Amino acid sequence: SQKIEQNSEALNIQEGKTATLTCNYTNYSPAYLQWYRQDPGRGPVFLLLIRENEKEKRKERLKVTFDTTLKQSLFHITASQPADSATYLCALESNNNDMRFGAGTRLTVKP
Amino acid sequence: EAEVAQSPRYKITEKSQAVAFWCDPISGHATLYWYRQILGQGPELLVQFQDESVVDDSQLPKDRFSAERLKGVDSTLKIQPAELGDSAMYLCASSFRTAGSHRNFGPGTRLLVL
Numbered sequence: 448s449q450k451i452e453q454n455s456e457a458l459n460i461q462e463g464k465t466a467t468l469t470c471n472y473t474n475y476s477p478a479y480l481q482w483y484r485q486d487p488g489r490g491p492v493f494l495l496l497i498r499e500n501e502k503e504k505r506k507e508r509l510k511v512t513f514d515t516t517l518k519q520s521l522f523h524i525t526a527s528q529p530a531d532s533a534t535y536l537c538a539l540e541s542n543n544n545d546m547r548f549g550a551g552t553r554l555t556v557k558p
Numbered sequence: 559e560a561e562v563a564q565s566p567r568y569k570i571t572e573k574s575q576a577v578a579f580w581c582d583p584i585s586g587h588a589t590l591y592w593y594r595q596i597l598g599q600g601p602e603l604l605v606q607f608q609d610e611s612v613v614d615d616s617q618l619p620k621d622r623f624s625a626e627r628l629k630g631v632d633s634t635l636k637i638q639p640a641e642l643g644d645s646a647m648y649l650c651a652s653s654f655r656t657a658g659s660h661r662n663f664g665p666g667t668r669l670l671v672l
Contacts, residue, residue, distance in 0.1 A: 491663050493662070536600055
């Protein structure tokens, strides 16, 4: 069966460091991979989308990589700030618009 | 920037009662989704509309849940009767028609069934 695994439930890092979150998947061939941020009690907010034929995408302090051979995406936040503390969800989407979400990783950036 | 609207934000009900949630998507978005999110898990799709038509309701518990989008704009999700296990966050999202379009989520409705 299809499975999406995000590295750990929680990740704690020090302000200024780079946070790296992992999204692994099995039995799936996504055409797109998306990352969302979710704050407590609120809906997810879209951050980045990367296509299956793209290796890397950047937006300000965010960087996403996508390795279809390893079936893995890495999500990096450089120069992290306490305001980056949130849960980050990866989502895999097929060409027919079917999208599945991972359980998320809760990131805490300590000052 | 346009946002997806949802109401109510919070709902407390007793089991066996009926509840209804409303969603108004971003104008021009043909696709509307209802998701359920249990604490500590990712959102799970309940139903997807393309304009006024249901394109995927395979995970909707149809014995108690119903959804409609009569004019292809706003949508209502209903639960009747509510059960204790229905306690969760109910999220509405909208997007453009094509694959590769990201979801725009509303603030969600937090449901507690007592």
